[in-house]
Amino acid sequence: MSEQQWPLYEVFIRSRSGLSHRHAGSVHAADDEMALTNARDTYTRRSEGVSIWVVRSDRIVASDPAETAAFFEPAEDKIYRHPTFYEIPDEVENL
């Protein structure tokens, strides 16, 4: 019997309509279809979601921690890019 591990998939769940998918965790699965059912069985048992995305972890392109300075630091001193100078009406939810 092969001791090879199934590939890892990242799981994203939308908890209700109108919200965006959020990373919930990961599952192992032999293929895409199994990844979706495994995600359903692992992460939505307590009615956490209305929609699931799965994607193979090795297909995610991630930023390199070594390049954190070049990637993120230039944004830190540009306060004028934040929409903090507007007043948000109380009626607006989920912002």
Next chain:
Amino acid sequence: MSGKQLSAAYATRLGDNALVLGQRMIELVAASPELEEELANANFSLDYIGQARMFYTYAGDCEGNGRTEDDLAFQRPEHEYSNLLLVEQPNGHFGDSTVRSVLFESWYVLLLDALTRCDDAGIAEIAARAIKEVRYHLRHSSRWLVRLGDGTEESHARVQASLDDLWRYTGEMFSADALDEAMLKECRGPDLAVVEAQWRENVAAIVAEATLDLPGDQWMASGGKQGQHTEHFGYLLAEMQYLQRTYPGAEW
């Protein structure tokens, strides 16, 4: 048989199938090859036990003697259980359990579907809830059958043997006894001949996709509905009922 008696007997039988398969699957807890499969199996077995609770509670109400779901599950002897022989068969290896699930669930979804339209509102209501769970179980089990059948040479051979071994327990699902007849006539319940034709078509399609051979017509075991069980069943009940038999009425 009065309407209430019919409802009680039929709901008990449905509860027996669900409880016994649920108990068999519970035996597999902590034995799955992968964590994700472990969770799925435990969820599914709890789905079945949940269905059994609903059917037993309804059966107890119809019966009117004050028996509870626990009385029906834990206080009856072997010959009063009317579950199919198929669901009491031992778990065997992963392929055996998978085939058992595919054969039973392919039948059970069709039965539940027919029951959602029957005249017994209590049973129809439980069936409508249960069918959503079982549709997903069947999807899971049939995907595994395809994966194993169309997998390696070894998985193909082993799951073909599982299919050949368990096939003899499928005939009982379609041989209508007096209770099935009464349910059909008096409550517009499932017509097992119609269920059989659809089941054959659905199972043949899954088996073909799994590149397996459908077993031919053969001698079929029966007796579960009449309380005549295979030798494995006594051991299952002994373990499941141990606590209530040893400490009657124990609660936590």
